[in-house]
Amino acid sequence: MIVAQQKSLEEILRMIEPYERVMIVGCGTCMTVCGAGGEREVAFLQKALEIAGSRQGEKHTFIPYILKRQCDPEFLDLLTDRIEDVDAILSLGCGIGVQALAEHFPDLPTLPGVDTSFLGIAREWGVWDERCAACGHCLLGETAGICPITRCAKGILNGPCAGPKGGKCEVDNERDCAWVLIYRRLERLGQLDKMRRFYPPRNFERPKRILRRT
Amino acid sequence: MALSLLEEKLEAGEFVVTAEVGPPKGTDLTEMIHHIDLLKDWVDAINVTDHQSSVMRFPSLGGCLLVKERGGEPILQVTCRDRNRLALQADLLFAYTRGIRNVLCLTGDSVEVGDHRGAKPVFDLDSVQLLRGIKEMEEGRDLGGNPLKGAPRFYVGASVHVEADEMEPQLMKFEKKVMAGARFFQTQGIFRVESLRRFMPYASQFGVKVLAGIIVIFSARMARYMNEKVPGITVPDEIIEELSGLEKGKAMQKGIEIASRTIRTIKEEALCSGVHIMAIGNEKVVPEIIEAAGLDGRAR
Numbered sequence: 001m002i003v004a005q006q007k008s009l010e011e012i013l014r015m016i017e018p019y020e021r022v023m024i025v026g027c028g029t030c031m032t033v034c035g036a037g038g039e040r041e042v043a044f045l046q047k048a049l050e051i052a053g054s055r056q057g058e059k060h061t062f063i064p065y066i067l068k069r070q071c072d073p074e075f076l077d078l079l080t081d082r083i084e085d086v087d088a089i090l091s092l093g094c095g096i097g098v099q100a101l102a103e104h105f106p107d108l109p110t111l112p113g114v115d116t117s118f119l120g121i122a123r124e125w126g127v128w129d130e131r132c133a134a135c136g137h138c139l140l141g142e143t144a145g146i147c148p149i150t151r152c153a154k155g156i157l158n159g160p161c162a163g164p165k166g167g168k169c170e171v172d173n174e175r176d177c178a179w180v181l182i183y184r185r186l187e188r189l190g191q192l193d194k195m196r197r198f199y200p201p202r203n204f205e206r207p208k209r210i211l212r213r214t
Numbered sequence: 215m216a217l218s219l220l221e222e223k224l225e226a227g228e229f230v231v232t233a234e235v236g237p238p239k240g241t242d243l244t245e246m247i248h249h250i251d252l253l254k255d256w257v258d259a260i261n262v263t264d265h266q267s268s269v270m271r272f273p274s275l276g277g278c279l280l281v282k283e284r285g286g287e288p289i290l291q292v293t294c295r296d297r298n299r300l301a302l303q304a305d306l307l308f309a310y311t312r313g314i315r316n317v318l319c320l321t322g323d324s325v326e327v328g329d330h331r332g333a334k335p336v337f338d339l340d341s342v343q344l345l346r347g348i349k350e351m352e353e354g355r356d357l358g359g360n361p362l363k364g365a366p367r368f369y370v371g372a373s374v375h376v377e378a379d380e381m382e383p384q385l386m387k388f389e390k391k392v393m394a395g396a397r398f399f400q401t402q403g404i405f406r407v408e409s410l411r412r413f414m415p416y417a418s419q420f421g422v423k424v425l426a427g428i429i430v431i432f433s434a435r436m437a438r439y440m441n442e443k444v445p446g447i448t449v450p451d452e453i454i455e456e457l458s459g460l461e462k463g464k465a466m467q468k469g470i471e472i473a474s475r476t477i478r479t480i481k482e483e484a485l486c487s488g489v490h491i492m493a494i495g496n497e498k499v500v501p502e503i504i505e506a507a508g509l510d511g512r513a514r
Binding site for chain 1: 295299321322323324326327335337338339340341342343346347357373374375378379380382383384386387389390393394402445446448
């Protein structure tokens with residue numbers, strides 16, 4: 001899932017300042033699950049913006065709308081009839097959603113209401129953890145299903161640096177050292193040979209930016 | 215023929231002493247030159263750190279050239295934090311043409327522990343890949359597989375952590391570094407000789423030279439700070455206790471005593487090929503430590 005965080009009210013207010021009628025568009029998939037831009041968050045944000053805006057003497061009108069998926073043109077068509085008198089769209093979709101909206105409605109300013117953080121999972125309610133860098137060259141089969149690209153602060157491939165203390169990363173003592181985790185799990189699986197192997201430099205020549213299924 | 219004086223001495227079985235200097239943040243090189251002049255006649259080689267602790271400084275490469283100019287033997291520390299494989303190779307080509315022969319390959323501390331926390335961490339390569347890359351270059355190819363017009367040759371080293379609380383993954387990495395071409399190792403700081411006594415019988419089967427890292431601790435406060443903030447360093451409680459309650463000058467003297475005591479034990483027990491003294495900005499105490507360790511007659 002894509003995980004994001006809502007931007008601060010101040011930043012959002014600054015962005016919408018020139019626009020009177022602002023449509024706040026939530027997203028029914030990832031942003032709903034990670035609590036950054038679903039129905040609930042759109043309603044909360046609308047209230048917060050109204051209160052803050054009226055304090056500053058600004059006159060905005062907000063039109064809330066939740067799309068099932070912002071990243072899908074099919075769903076974006078649902079907005080076509082609703083945006084006629086709108087001055088700007090404030091999207092609570094991820095970066096993909098914002099761009100899909102911008103592409104679909106080229107005459108309408110589209111603003112991001114969230115900061116897209118990473119691809120991750122919910123570790124517990126309210127706590128999300130990065131898990132995938134979408135690097136295009138998945139190594140999880142060699143690393144016991146634990147991603148060193150995202151979970152090691154340095155994203156290195158040939159074992160731990162000298163930094164970990166008590167199994168925790170040198171940059172954050174709440175974060176497990178990915179390589180200690182990989183080591184323990186490979187040991188458990190009887191696959192430590194995979195850690196002894198040399199992994200060549202990563203290939204940053206990413207799969208093409210456009211993927212075609214043939 | 216040995217590639218460098220350092221290799222020559224290590225291969226000859228001499229008890230080798232290295233130390234390090236950290237370049238300044240800025241263009242004033244006076245202090246670094248002073249430290250180089252102070253150290254060069256006391257130690258066999260001088261490491262020049264590469265933005266140590268991810269703090270931006272004058273480059274390691276420039277520092278190594280200075281060491282050479284002043285008549286010392288430099289060890290170029292190269293980390294993978296700030297340069298991608300193109301820049302790393304270019305620096306190595308340059309270093310070779312300027313007579314730098316000893317290279318210490320390191321992954322490098324995280325950007326987040328330094329003073330440019332928002333900078334992009336590169337880590338295009340890790341230390342093992344860098345070692346392998348150097349091997350490739352020595353064989354006349356760059357990392358893209360293209361032929362080099364003139365290949366470099368280096369005496370290549372790496373680091374190893376022998377006091378990690380989880381040793382197995384560290385040892386696996388050590389073996390990978392050996393396989394990738396590391397011929398000498400400078401260990402992370404050693405505070406308990408016991409850990410070296412355990413490590414060396416294992417390490418010696420690989421036929422590499424090991425210099426035990428000696429970090430000079432000048433106060434209990436410094437030790438606690440390092441335990442909290444400096445990656446890979448854990449100063450044991452007994453050393454912190456030894457330094458506790460001493461006034462400044464006395465604590466410094468105690469720190470010198472602890473370092474020289476450790477070196478003396480390592481030398482007497484012939485545990486490894488030598489020591490690497492890290493005085494972290496207090497380079498002036500290095501000669502005193504060397505003398506107190508009983509390594510007489512080093513000063514040329």
